[in-house]
Amino acid sequence: MQFPGRRKKLIGSSQNDLYDHCLQFYGQPPLENISLTEFETFAVERLKLLKTVENLGVSCVKNSEQYTKKLDAEISKFFFNKEDGISEYEKRRKDHISHFILRLAYCQTEDLRRWFIQQEMDLFRYRFNDLHSKHKTDFLHKNNLKYETVSAEEKKSLQDKLIASSYGLSGTKVEEHDVYKVPFQDALDLVRTRKVYLLAGNAYIPHHEIVTIVLNDFRTRLSKALAMTARSLPAVQSDERLQPLLSHLSHAYVGQDYSIQKNIGKISLEQIDALSGKSFPLCMRHLHKALRENHHLRHGGRMQYGLFLKGIGLSLEQALQFWRSEFVKGKVDADKFDKAYAYSVRHMFGKEGKRTDYTPYSCMKVILSNPPSQGDYHGCPFRHSDPELLKQKLQNYKVSPSGTNQILELVKGMHYQLACQKYFELTHNVEDAGFSLNHPNQYFTESQKLLSGGRDIKKEVDMSQRSQENPASVTRPSQANSKQAHEEMGDLDSFFQDE
Amino acid sequence: MSTSDYDPACLPDLLPLYYRRLFPFSQYYRWLSYGGVSKNYFQNREFSFTLKDDIYVRYQSFTTQNELEKEMQKMVPYKIDIGAVYSHRPSQHNAVKSGTFQALEKELVFDIDMTDYDDVRRCCSAADICSKCWTLMTIAIRILDRALREDFGFHHLLWVYSGRRGVHCWVCDDAARKLSVAARSAVAEYLSLVKGGEETVRKVVLSDPIHPFINHSLSVVERYFQQYAIVDQDILGSKESVDKVLAVLPEDIKKDLAVSFKDEKDPMKRWNLLCDLVLRKKSNSKKGGQYFDKEIMLQYCYPRLDVNVSKGVNHLLKSPFSVHPKTGRISVPIDLKELDTFDPFEVPTISLICEELEKPRAEEAEEDDMKDKENEQEAGERRRIRDYKRTSLAKYVKVFDRFLEAMARSRKGEMLKKSDLQKDF
Numbered sequence: 001m002q003f004p005g006r007r008k009k010l011i012g013s014s015q016n017d018l019y020d021h022c023l024q025f026y027g028q029p030p031l032e033n034i035s036l037t038e039f040e041t042f043a044v045e046r047l048k049l050l051k052t053v054e055n056l057g058v059s060c061v062k063n064s065e066q067y068t069k070k071l072d073a074e075i076s077k078f079f080f081n082k083e084d085g086i087s088e089y090e091k092r093r094k095d096h097i098s099h100f101i102l103r104l105a106y107c108q109t110e111d112l113r114r115w116f117i118q119q120e121m122d123l124f125r126y127r128f129n130d131l132h133s134k135h136k137t138d139f140l141h142k143n144n145l146k147y148e149t150v151s152a153e154e155k156k157s158l159q160d161k162l163i164a165s166s167y168g169l170s171g172t173k174v175e176e177h178d179v180y181k182v183p184f185q186d187a188l189d190l191v192r193t194r195k196v197y198l199l200a201g202n203a204y205i206p207h208h209e210i211v212t213i214v215l216n217d218f219r220t221r222l223s224k225a226l227a228m229t230a231r232s233l234p235a236v237q238s239d240e241r242l243q244p245l246l247s248h249l250s251h252a253y254v255g256q257d258y259s260i261q262k263n264i265g266k267i268s269l270e271q272i273d274a275l276s277g278k279s280f281p282l283c284m285r286h287l288h289k290a291l292r293e294n295h296h297l298r299h300g301g302r303m304q305y306g307l308f309l310k311g312i313g314l315s316l317e318q319a320l321q322f323w324r325s326e327f328v329k330g331k332v333d334a335d336k337f338d339k340a341y342a343y344s345v346r347h348m349f350g351k352e353g354k355r356t357d358y359t360p361y362s363c364m365k366v367i368l369s370n371p372p373s374q375g376d377y378h379g380c381p382f383r384h385s386d387p388e389l390l391k392q393k394l395q396n397y398k399v400s401p402s403g404t405n406q407i408l409e410l411v412k413g414m415h416y417q418l419a420c421q422k423y424f425e426l427t428h429n430v431e432d433a434g435f436s437l438n439h440p441n442q443y444f445t446e447s448q449k450l451l452s453g454g455r456d457i458k459k460e461v462d463m464s465q466r467s468q469e470n471p472a473s474v475t476r477p478s479q480a481n482s483k484q485a486h487e488e489m490g491d492l493d494s495f496f497q498d499e
Numbered sequence: 500m501s502t503s504d505y506d507p508a509c510l511p512d513l514l515p516l517y518y519r520r521l522f523p524f525s526q527y528y529r530w531l532s533y534g535g536v537s538k539n540y541f542q543n544r545e546f547s548f549t550l551k552d553d554i555y556v557r558y559q560s561f562t563t564q565n566e567l568e569k570e571m572q573k574m575v576p577y578k579i580d581i582g583a584v585y586s587h588r589p590s591q592h593n594a595v596k597s598g599t600f601q602a603l604e605k606e607l608v609f610d611i612d613m614t615d616y617d618d619v620r621r622c623c624s625a626a627d628i629c630s631k632c633w634t635l636m637t638i639a640i641r642i643l644d645r646a647l648r649e650d651f652g653f654h655h656l657l658w659v660y661s662g663r664r665g666v667h668c669w670v671c672d673d674a675a676r677k678l679s680v681a682a683r684s685a686v687a688e689y690l691s692l693v694k695g696g697e698e699t700v701r702k703v704v705l706s707d708p709i710h711p712f713i714n715h716s717l718s719v720v721e722r723y724f725q726q727y728a729i730v731d732q733d734i735l736g737s738k739e740s741v742d743k744v745l746a747v748l749p750e751d752i753k754k755d756l757a758v759s760f761k762d763e764k765d766p767m768k769r770w771n772l773l774c775d776l777v778l779r780k781k782s783n784s785k786k787g788g789q790y791f792d793k794e795i796m797l798q799y800c801y802p803r804l805d806v807n808v809s810k811g812v813n814h815l816l817k818s819p820f821s822v823h824p825k826t827g828r829i830s831v832p833i834d835l836k837e838l839d840t841f842d843p844f845e846v847p848t849i850s851l852i853c854e855e856l857e858k859p860r861a862e863e864a865e866e867d868d869m870k871d872k873e874n875e876q877e878a879g880e881r882r883r884i885r886d887y888k889r890t891s892l893a894k895y896v897k898v899f900d901r902f903l904e905a906m907a908r909s910r911k912g913e914m915l916k917k918s919d920l921q922k923d924f
Contacts, residue, residue: 164708184651185674185682192685194710201652201674 019092021135023127025143025221030097036241039101043249046098049078050119055418055436057122071126104236105249107229111368112250117222124218128211136210137178145217147180150204155179158197158204165197166206177207187213250368267313269322275312277397279447281440282381282423283366284308286393290377295330300370300378302341304361306348311360311441316349362439363417382407382416399426505827505848511551513849514575514822520886521852522571522820523896528564529903531581533671534910543603545582545589547815548574557582557815558589577824580815584676602813604677607653607670607686610816611639614664615803618697621732621740626825628664628843631731636666637838638723639802642716643668644835646690650712655906657899658833660846662823666833667816671906680810687809692716692801701747703797705790717793720800725767728799735766735773744773747798748791752776819899822849831895832902847891855890 052074056067079091099120106116128136140147155162155174162179163169187203189212190196197204205213237243267275276288287305291297297305302323309319323345324337332341346352363380372379381390387408394404403426410419421437424430428450435446532541546559561567571579583602585592592600613632617624622631640658647653647670657669678686692713695702705713734740741760745753759772774792781789808814821830827848833841887896 161711164714165710185678188681188685192688194689194712197711198650198689199652200649 019089019096021139021142022088022092023124023131023139024092024096025218026096026099026225027143027221029100030093034097038097040245042094042098043101043105043245045078045094046102047249049074050102050116050123051438053119053122053126054115057119068126075127102249103226103229104233104242105246107226107233108250109368113223113226113230116226117219120222121215121219125211125215128214133177133207136207140180140210140214145214147182147205147210147213150179150181158199161197162204162206165195165204166209167195168208169206173206173208179207180205180210180213182213186216189216264313265315265318267318269318272309272322275444278427278451279444281420281443282393283379283420284440284444285397286381287377291326295326295328296332298376298378299344300372300376302344303348303358304366304378306345307358307360308440308444310348312444316346316351319345319349360439360441363420363437366440367416380416380420382411382419387411394423397427399423505850507824507827509850510577510822510824510827511575513853514577515572516853516856517822517849518568518572518575520856520883521890521892522883523887523899524564524568524883525880526896526899526903527820528567530671530899533673534907536910537584539588540584542588543585545585545602545813545815546818547580547582548576549578549580550574550576558592560589560591562588577822579818579821581818582815583813605812605814607675607678607683608809608814608816609643609668609670609687609690609804610661610665610808611636611643611667611802611804612661612665615805619732619734619799621734626664630842630844631727633843634723634727634731635800635802636843637841638719638727638800640666640668640833640835640838641719642802643690643804645715645719646712649715650689651686654909655902657819657902658835659819659830660828660833660841660843661817662821662828662830662846663826667830669816669819678812680812683812684806684810687804687806690802690804691806692797693803701794701798703794703801705794705797709790709793713797716801717796720796724796724800725770728796729766729770732799733766734799735760735769741769744795747795752780752791829892829895831892832898834894834898847895852887852890852892856886858889 053071056070056074079086079094102116106112128139131139137149150158159171159174162174163171181202182205184191184198184201184203187196187205190203190205190209191198196209237246272288273292276285280288284305287297287301290301291305306319306323309322314322320342323341324334327337327341328334343352348358350358366378367380367383370378372384381393385393390411391404391408394407395401399407403422407419407422407426410416410422417437420443421433424433424437424443424447428447430450433446435442437443528541531544542560542562544560545557546561547555547557548559549555559570561570582589583605586599586601586603587595613620613623613628613635614625616632616635620632620635622629644656644658647656647668653670653672653675655671657671659667659669661667689712693702709717728734732740734744745756748756755776756769756773760769763769763772773795777789777792808816817830819830819832822828823830827850828843828846829849829852831846887893
């Protein structure tokens with residue numbers, strides 16, 4: 001892909017040739033020119049969609065009514081354009097391009113690749129299942145998937161065997177719907193569990209199960225493609241326009257970033273101990289405890305915790321006092337603190353050096369970057385703690401055994417933010433947190449709201465949704481920030497602020 | 500007698516003779532070269548040898564048949580294992596950049612070991628086998644051979660007696676050799692029905708509908724079950740074994756049978772009672788899918804395979820025609836046409852065939868010796884062929900020959916197909 005400023009449009013009929021089906025395997029990369037703006041917008045919007053896919057995938061039963069409704073809404077949002085009458089072509093183009101951009105961002109590490117493949121697969125599965133049966137067959141043909149349909153005579157002769165091997169197959173279904181013949185190597189999940197009829201090396205897959213096979217194919221192709229993309233990434237990253245964007249995308253979440261401090265000075269230092277037990281997410285509670293016990297934190301911990309404190313409203317003076325009083329209790333005397341550590345606190349507040357006002361770390365950032373080593377207390381306990389230790393900690397914090405187990409299950413499934421959300425629900429004694437956790441400061445704000453509100457959880461959700469739909473009033477300040485960010489190409493968090 | 504008394508202490512003397520004059524090197528090389536279709540297929544194959552005093556060496560590889568012969572005659576391995584075809588010559592694996600030396604292909608293999616049936620055979624245990632429990636191997640071979648051919652579409656299967664207490668299957672089709680780890684494990688799991696270890700009482704659970712594969716397997720088991728289990732193993736004879744059988748049944752059936760068995764002592768009749776009762780209970784139950792009698796048959800007879808042996812592309816398995824050091828028996832190919840009469844105790848030992856070799860030869864032999872003086876290498880081979888033909892090893896090498904012929908024919912057929920497609924006349 002090349003990126004001059006102008007956009008080149010494709011003419012009529014070639015549009016149809018390029019995207020002849022609403023779904024695709026993303027085999028060919030896009031070959032057109034695209035503006036930087038569109039590049040960024042497409043990427044961010046697809047990311048939002050994939051994050052929704054992830055959240056829904058764990059909070060709802062897949063294919064339940066709730067899941068379908070919500071995912072449908074999100075997909076429509078993705079394809080919806082402010083200009084009326086977005087054409088089918090435009091939709092497919094956006095699908096195509098946004099996927100490939102995210103490949104660039106998500107090919108770099110095993111974790112990122114796995115996440116991306118999982119969400120893209122879930123999205124694909126949903127959209128494929130949603131297709132009319134004729135379009136499913138269309139898709140298979142157009143993608144040269146060598147899945148032959150079984151002839152009517154063969155179907156008849158094998159009817160009993162087919163019914164006895166495949167789940168949910170009846171005589172009428174066999175007659176009316178296609179059955180596909182697929183080499184058994186392409187249907188391993190069904191072979192392994194003996195849920196399919198095998199003959200002469202072929203698996204006989206009924207129509208309603210063909211999606212499993214297609215998905216395997218999808219996963220294999222995407223996995224290979226990501227590995228290849230990772231190899232060519234250095235060339236892409238050397239483009240200065242793209243590098244900060246891509247690296248931010250892979251750590252991005254979409255939502256508030258708590259860079260603009262509200263409630264400055266509303267928290268007093270004496271309250272912090274109590275707050276750490278009540279309203280801090282586990283990572284920050286952990287860091288606070290370590291700081292109190294050791295009178296010290298290493299750099300990673302200072303950054304993660306210090307920025308969090310800034311986000312909840314500590315002023316620079318308060319922060320300096322907080323850190324100094326704690327460090328002085330340890331091995332650091334007041335002079336040394338002023339010389340060595342005070343600078344870095346001021347740096348965090350943007351009062352030194354580049355004067356960049358650092359934003360508090362989001363959950364993604366905490367989970368994915370800078371894993372803790374021996375002697376560190378930062379990171380995400382759900383991601384970085386040994387499950388046994390995590391279990392003990394939760395028990396110490398009086399989380400019920402059944403609650404602890406639920407949390408551990410989520411951790412096993414690598415749903416760290418959901419585990420933290422569950423921790424929120426258990427410690428605040430609510431059934432539903434009412435928000436989708438992706439930032440430690442969000443945890444704090446929501447907790448404070450809950451504890452001091454007596455608020456109606458449902459109302460909060462409606463309010464936050466409404467504010468997302470009315471970007472006009474809120475985007476003005478962020479647009480000012482975004483111009484700044486563009487000029488500086490420094491901190492991009494505010495550019496992605498979306499409210 | 501087919502077994503001269505074998506004494507492991509004689510191995511150091513017998514093995515050199517075996518490798519010089521009896522081991523079928525040219526067929527062996529022909530097998531592992533697979534028609535020379537893939538470059539360096541033989542050269543990149545790993546062999547491992549267990550030498551005298553249990554010294555184990557891996558990553559042995561050879562460039563030609565001649566080199567293989569010379570090395571084996573020199574090292575005189577007690578055991579020979581065959582591994583995978585790698586990306587580079589295994590003997591040079593240390594010179595290869597780390598990470599690039601990889602196992603690429605290998606036959607799909609299965610290892611059926613009699614010790615895995617110890618919980619359901621009463622005649623022997625551990626490494627012992629007898630004619631009574633050998634039926635289990637017959638059943639295993641029939642079930643797996645059918646499934647691998649009919650369900651999975653494989654054609655070139657070599658079944659080999661391991662030399663002591665089991666059988667191996669080498670699936671040599673092109674497609675089989677290229678299977679991934681995931682595919683191998685999927686095939687092995689498809690073929691697995693008996694699940695659970697010591698703590699599991701009921702190791703086979705069937706539910707409706709019964710998959711065609713299970714039905715096929717059941718019909719094989721049913722052919723042998725009465726003679727093998729009821730008569731030979733006498734599973735419904737003594738109280739101890741009856742209890743074991745009944746342990747997998749639900750309480751109500753167990754109780755009824757315990758009562759009826761007090762009066763009925765004939766094991767065959769007991770089995771019929773059991774089947775009738777299960778049938779009756781099934782038609783009464785709304786749930787359906789109660790196949791306890793079939794489950795018992797499968798638990799006592801269905802093949803037990805070690806998935807780990809089949810999974811790994813780089814797994815090393817005992818080579819056909821190697822000697823079993825403890826029994827002296829040669830790992831010979833099994834002729835499936837004569838499966839029901841195969842007797843592991845009739846398999847020749849190394850001492851027997853060496854003895855047969857020493858018997859005085861006929862007159863034609865001297866003429867052949869004259870011809871041999873002309874060309875030494877060919878002479879060596881011709882002599883070797885004449886040699887094993889005089890021993891009990893002959894008929895097993897013939898089985899191997901037929902197997903190789905079938906593969907050669909199939910390769911030829913493939914090439915014709917390909918050239919037809921390319922319109923190369």
